[in-house]
Amino acid sequence: MREDKTNAMRLLDAHGVAYTCRFYNDDLALSGVEVARTLGQDPDCVFKTLVTVGKSGEHYVFMIPVACELNLKKAAAVVGEKSVAMVKSKELLPLTGYVHGGCSPIGMKKKFVTCIDETATLFDRIMCSGGRIGCQLELDVDDLIRTVDAKVGDLTA
Numbered sequence: 496m497r498e499d500k501t502n503a504m505r506l507l508d509a510h511g512v513a514y515t516c517r518f519y520n521d522d523l524a525l526s527g528v529e530v531a532r533t534l535g536q537d538p539d540c541v542f543k544t545l546v547t548v549g550k551s552g553e554h555y556v557f558m559i560p561v562a563c564e565l566n567l568k569k570a571a572a573v574v575g576e577k578s579v580a581m582v583k584s585k586e587l588l589p590l591t592g593y594v595h596g597g598c599s600p601i602g603m604k605k606k607f608v609t610c611i612d613e614t615a616t617l618f619d620r621i622m623c624s625g626g627r628i629g630c631q632l633e634l635d636v637d638d639l640i641r642t643v644d645a646k647v648g649d650l651t652a
Contacts, residue, residue: 501626502592502602510642514634521629527561534631538562541622544598546587549576556600556609563651573610573648597628600643609643612650
């Protein structure tokens with residue numbers, strides 16, 4: 496397992512945000528729910544990061560529990576767009592600096608409007624990608640919201 500710092504970790508360190516790295520075998524193609532189970536976590540407190548593009552051409556980041564689906568209509572409403580669509584996998588790395596399956600909401604190449612599902616506020620700490628496949632970060636929900644300047648809203652189907 497690689498334990499060198501990712502952009503997400505460097506940004507959290509720079510902001511003085513406490514976090515715990517949780518590593519898992521990245522040789523396996525695991526779903527988010529399988530990652531949560533592998534790490535002994537409730538899938539409701541492990542969040543996936545989804546990158547979208549709005550009708551305006553602006554990009555948006557949405558964080559939802561790994562077992563849930565993003566409701567595109569709700570997501571568009573939260574960011575004030577007519578509609579949003581998922582970006583293609585091949586666009587993710589040049590846009591964010593992260594690969595599919597290892598996309599963290601923290602430390603992207605550019606700062607995007609970021610929204611987190613309201614269920615995150617039910618937990619003191621949640622997990623999200625650490626910026627590479629095989630690495631999850633566990634951190635305080637309020638620290639995450641503050642660090643990425645996230646809006647909180649109803650995002651799931």
